[in-house]
Amino acid sequence: MASSVLEDVKEEVTCPICLELMTEPVSTDCGHTFCKLCITSSYVLTEHEQGVKKCPVCRDTYQFENLRPSRHVANIVERLRDMTLTHKADQCDLHGEKLLLFCMTDEKFICWLCEHSQQHRGHYTLLMQEAAQVYWTRLQEVLQKLLKDEKEFEKWNAHIDEERTSWKAGGHTSSGC
Template sequence: MAAKYIFDSFTEEAVCPICLDFFTDPVILECGHNFCRSCITQSWDREGRNSCPECREEFTDRTLRVNRALARLSEKARTLSLNQTEKENKLHCEKHQEELKLFCETDKKLICVICRDGREHRDHRFMPIEEAVETYKDQVKSSFESLTKKKSEIEQMEQQQKEKISVVLEESHNLQSQITSQFAELHQIFTEKERRVLADIREEEEKIRNAMEKRLQEIQANLNSIQKELSTLQEQIDQKDNGIFLKVRGYTTVAK
């Protein structure tokens, strides 16, 4: 923890207050503050005056002196920062805070050199992480190649199945078209047949109707004749004059 505090304090001195990164071509102003040459130049161009961004002191001209000591310090800080970052990125043992450099083949886990000498891993088999990675990468590559081959086979099966489905769909479409066409023909035939049958029925209907209407007319004529006769007979029945009744009926003759 103390080492990190010292490292952070050291690197802070090598950071430009404008870009907040390690100094690049650091220069010192007359007031004693340091900046990257490009940072302070751009700041002055932006502000339109030659003033220090830290203390706001203004200068009559742009006098920039190279700070070689700070340049060397910044370069060292940059190198240390990269090393620190690389170190922090490495895996460490949670128990001993040592870098994990070994792979326990027995337990299939990463361990440090202190773990290796403990009772937990006694009589276990170890190998350097680099060798373990190489060994298991070969296994992974083998699995990858096997799976790639299997994928290729399945893709081929998929393509074949798609082709079969396409064939079935095409055959089904052709069959549907054929059935539709055949039923259209049958429909036309039955429609024509229906037209002829209906025409025959209407013709036969007209013949029968004409004959029946003729017979009806005969019946109605006979009925009218009877009705006239009935009317005549009714008039005779209703006649009050006996002579006229007998005369109308033809039962008497008039004397000459």
């Protein structure tokens, strides 16, 4: 129950433009709140007449000069960022959503909100199962190549042994990966 309420609060302080927790939240005349940088970028990128602009959420007009810092939202965001939420391994650290996608560009698991965020916009993403198939195919191709060239196989095998020895000597464990 508490985590559901926390998720609702988190959703309320998520910028509707960048889909991240707000940074320097500011409110428009219509009462919607955005990251200062996001609403400024939106304002600059779209045509406007004499400082009048339409809210990206409700399309009501607002005066850019009337943007006001939202201290209450900033305080909530700060407290949310400070909290260490317990989350499952299959949940996004940023959004708490289930990790269902794989960003091939950054080679990392992401949630659907990450896919639409600035950080991953325009990146090549796949469902996890599809990405696993792509990597499995690549692995099989590499293994086939290694098996064809015995010297190359022995070189890679020696390299792997060296890495394993180095890893163990450094006190690292495979569970930390």
